[in-house]
Amino acid sequence: MSVLVIAEGNSQEVDRGTLSTITAAQKLSDDISLLVLNDSEEILKSCIKIKGVTKVISAKGELEGSLAENIAPVIIESIKDATHVLSSAGTFGKNIMPRVAALKDSQQISDVCEIIDSETFVRPIYAGNALATVKSLDKVKFMTIRATAFQAAETQGGSANIVDGPIANTNGLSSFVKRDLSESDRPELNAAKIVVSGGRGVGSADNFALLDPLADKLGAAVGASRAAVDAGYVPNDYQVGQTGKVVAPELYIAIGISGAIQHLAGMKDSKVIVAINKDEEAPIFQIADFGLVGDLFQVIPELSEKL
Amino acid sequence: MKVLVPIKRVIDYNVKIRVNSEGSAVETNNVKMSMNPFDEIAVEEAVRLKEAGLVEEIIIVSIGNKGAQETIRTAFAMGGDRGIHIVNEDNTEPLVVAKILKNIVINEKTDLVIMGKQAIDDDSNQTGQMLAALLDWPQGTFASKVKLNNNEINLVREIDGGLETLNIKLPCIITTDLRLNEPRYASLPNIMKAKKKEIIEIPIVDTGIDFKNRLEVIKVQEPPIRVGGRKVEDVDELINVLKNEVGVI
Numbered sequence: 001m002s003v004l005v006i007a008e009g010n011s012q013e014v015d016r017g018t019l020s021t022i023t024a025a026q027k028l029s030d031d032i033s034l035l036v037l038n039d040s041e042e043i044l045k046s047c048i049k050i051k052g053v054t055k056v057i058s059a060k061g062e063l064e065g066s067l068a069e070n071i072a073p074v075i076i077e078s079i080k081d082a083t084h085v086l087s088s089a090g091t092f093g094k095n096i097m098p099r100v101a102a103l104k105d106s107q108q109i110s111d112v113c114e115i116i117d118s119e120t121f122v123r124p125i126y127a128g129n130a131l132a133t134v135k136s137l138d139k140v141k142f143m144t145i146r147a148t149a150f151q152a153a154e155t156q157g158g159s160a161n162i163v164d165g166p167i168a169n170t171n172g173l174s175s176f177v178k179r180d181l182s183e184s185d186r187p188e189l190n191a192a193k194i195v196v197s198g199g200r201g202v203g204s205a206d207n208f209a210l211l212d213p214l215a216d217k218l219g220a221a222v223g224a225s226r227a228a229v230d231a232g233y234v235p236n237d238y239q240v241g242q243t244g245k246v247v248a249p250e251l252y253i254a255i256g257i258s259g260a261i262q263h264l265a266g267m268k269d270s271k272v273i274v275a276i277n278k279d280e281e282a283p284i285f286q287i288a289d290f291g292l293v294g295d296l297f298q299v300i301p302e303l304s305e306k307l
Numbered sequence: 308m309k310v311l312v313p314i315k316r317v318i319d320y321n322v323k324i325r326v327n328s329e330g331s332a333v334e335t336n337n338v339k340m341s342m343n344p345f346d347e348i349a350v351e352e353a354v355r356l357k358e359a360g361l362v363e364e365i366i367i368v369s370i371g372n373k374g375a376q377e378t379i380r381t382a383f384a385m386g387g388d389r390g391i392h393i394v395n396e397d398n399t400e401p402l403v404v405a406k407i408l409k410n411i412v413i414n415e416k417t418d419l420v421i422m423g424k425q426a427i428d429d430d431s432n433q434t435g436q437m438l439a440a441l442l443d444w445p446q447g448t449f450a451s452k453v454k455l456n457n458n459e460i461n462l463v464r465e466i467d468g469g470l471e472t473l474n475i476k477l478p479c480i481i482t483t484d485l486r487l488n489e490p491r492y493a494s495l496p497n498i499m500k501a502k503k504k505e506i507i508e509i510p511i512v513d514t515g516i517d518f519k520n521r522l523e524v525i526k527v528q529e530p531p532i533r534v535g536g537r538k539v540e541d542v543d544e545l546i547n548v549l550k551n552e553v554g555v556i
Contacts, residue, residue: 065471068436069445091466094432095448098401102437107402107521110431120525125429126324130333132429133525174445174475177461181469188468194556218556229485236451236465236486242427243485245467251555261323268533272555274545280538289536289553292545302542307556 001118002031004082006075007047008092011040014047016191017088019152021145026052026153027115028084035078035165037063037071044162051154055161061168065176066092070168072099077166079104079140083118089144090190101142108142109134113149127242127265147190148248148269182237189240192221194251197240197267200227201256201277201296208233210297211255213304223247225263241266256296259284276300308477309364310353311417312387313408314346316371316378317428330526333428342378345423347385348483351490352453353421354386361455362419364388368411370399376506383501384493390506393514398429405437406516412442418478424449435482445475449484 003025009015014036025032033055034047047056057078062070075096079085085100087093089111101108113131114122120135121143189195196215202208208228215222223245224238240247242265252270257263259275259282267273268287275288278295285291292299318324319339327334342350356362367387369375372394379390393399393407412420425432439446447453451470452463458477463470465484493501511518539545549556 065473067473068439068448072440091449095436095446098433098436099440099446101433102402102405102440105402107400108431108433109522110433124530125527126318126333127427127430128530129324130326130527131530132527135523135525136521137523138521172476173479174447174473177472177474179466179469179471190467226485236484237467237469239485242430251549262320268530272549272553273533274549285538286535287533290545290548291535291538292542293538294541299542303545306542306546 001029001083002033002081003029003084003086004033004035004079006085006087006093006096007034007036008088008090009038009043011038012042012046014043014050015088016152017090017147019050019155020147020150021086021088022050022052022153023150024112024115024145025084025086028118030054033057033078033082034160035059035075037066037074039063046155048160048162049156049158051156051158053158053160055163057163057165059165059168062170063168065179066096067174067176068096068099069174070170071096072103074166074168075100076103082140084141084143086143086145088147090147093144097142097144104140104142106138106140106142107136108144109136110144111146112143113146127262128268129261129265146246148246182235186215187219187221189221189223189245189247192249194218194220195223195240195247195249196220196253196255197223197225197257198228198233198255199225199257200231202228202233205233210300214300217304217307225257225260227260254284254288255300257284258282259287308362308419309366309415309417310356310362310419310421311366311368311408311412311415312346312349312353312382313368313404313420313422313434314350314378314382315343315426316340316369316375317343317426320344320427326527326529330528331524332527340374342381343423343426345425345483347490348485348487349421349423350382350385350387351488352483355488356455357386366391366415366417368393368408370395370404370407370511372396379506380501381493383504384498385491389504392506392508393511394508395511395518398520399511399518400520400522401431401433401437402521403516403518404434405441407514408438409441410514410516419481421481421483424482424484435480439480445479446482447473447475447479448482450481451484451486453481453487
């Protein structure tokens with residue numbers, strides 16, 4: 001058995017999701033190839049040091065924007081004798097992996113959170129309100145990995161070889177225009193050790209700024225419930241939940257969030273959950289480790305000041 | 308131009324699901340069902356394109372048991388024109404769905420497919436991408452803005468950490484994300500009109516596609532329940548427990 005992992009990241013290093021995916025890959029095989037869709041020297045140098053990786057495949061050509069149409073043939077050419085093809089279940093992996101799986105006539109397994117053996121996997125369904133154990137008999141298994149369910153692989157201590165990979169071409173059907181990433185000095189939601197999230201109770205886009213001093217003090221990422229996103233307080237990439245991001249930080253502080261099932265699905269694996277809400281009957285208190293009943297407009301400034 | 312909108316009937320998103328007593332599936336008997344929320348957004352987007360004069364006909368397709376026809380009629384009431392119901396009592400996996408849709412796209416000569424990015428029951432998020440692969444069409448997934456100019460679509464998509472803009476040529480597949488639009492409520496006259504629209508029924512065996520499931524479901528279980536802790540009195544106590552009791556700050 002051997003595993004091909006599709007790396008995601010910038011020109012310097014792979015992201016946290018890829019490191020978790022490498023850990024998942026180690027549960028399947030010792031022979032792990034990492035396909036890097038970026039030919040910068042820097043990222044290749046950092047990839048060969050990742051523990052567990054035996055080979056780094058460096059793709060070249062039309063890689064800008066990682067367009068699925070251009071990348072899918074590169075992945076297929078890189079599979080060789082791999083039995084499992086893995087990527088992190090972020091928007092990159094979700095976009096590209098099914099395209100590759102369909103071309104190889106394989107039924108992908110999405111969002112794997114536990115590997116039982118080489119063909120049996122556990123994945124959440126219904127927004128994590130149920131867990132399905134499934135067995136795949138496809139010859140090559142295509143899987144996306146839920147990053148929060150696996151530890152990140154160590155970024156030092158490995159000694160992989162670099163080999164030249166396939167060259168990406170464009171078929172002219174799609175073109176990359178631009179990428180607008182939210183500018184922030186704060187950590188990414190997926191990687192943060194502490195997440196501070198606001199819900200509809202925060203009341204407005206202006207009020208959301210109340211969370212900033214608290215997040216800055218804690219070095220936390222800022223998230224939001226779907227209700228807050230739908231109300232237009234913050235952009236969708238803040239969303240934690242079934243239809244947004246799934247996070248599992250050391251500490252999750254839910255502010256003015258009632259605790260709809262859809263939100264809980266995105267944060268219930270956090271180590272410690274704190275809920276601050278003026279409604280003492282709010283469902284969020286049923287799962288929070290520590291609850292504080294109070295007016296967030298008083299509690300949050302006080303908390304930011306005293307920390 | 309004709310647009311195809313595949314939709315799925317799922318357990319209503321407001322329902323708290325439960326696993327059946329055999330531990331083999333989620334119970335769907337006597338549970339409120341409705342259209343997958345992302346598919347409603349897809350129907351709405353297609354209707355807006357039609358209202359803007361950019362699309363002539365909206366074909367709705369659903370794969371599932373008898374109940375699927377009710378969901379197709381909901382899409383009709385929003386503005387869908389005619390329907391195709393592929394009848395399968397069992398679950399249909401994304402790869403099979405994509406293969407069936409490919410044939411429909413070819414038979415109907417549609418140049419655009421708009422569909423939800425994922426169904427909220429199995430959460431696979433695969434079918435649109437798979438259909439694009441099988442047709443060798445470009446894909447615009449997780450769309451939050453769609454602008455159709457002649458034979459090209461300028462599309463903004465939701466990615467981790469922000470937004471990305473692509474240009475994709477028709478024919479193509481679009482999968483919808485939450486902020487693309489806000490689906491309308493059907494008016495009573497439109498609900499009445501929807502009853503008269505045509506649905507063609509095709510048993511899945513007649514599609515010629517091997518629809519056997521590739522993934523064997525060994526078991527379905529509920530996740531471990533997280534039990535709440537306790538209330539704290541004030542901010543000082545909160546800081547104290549976080550620092551000294553659990554040591555996370």
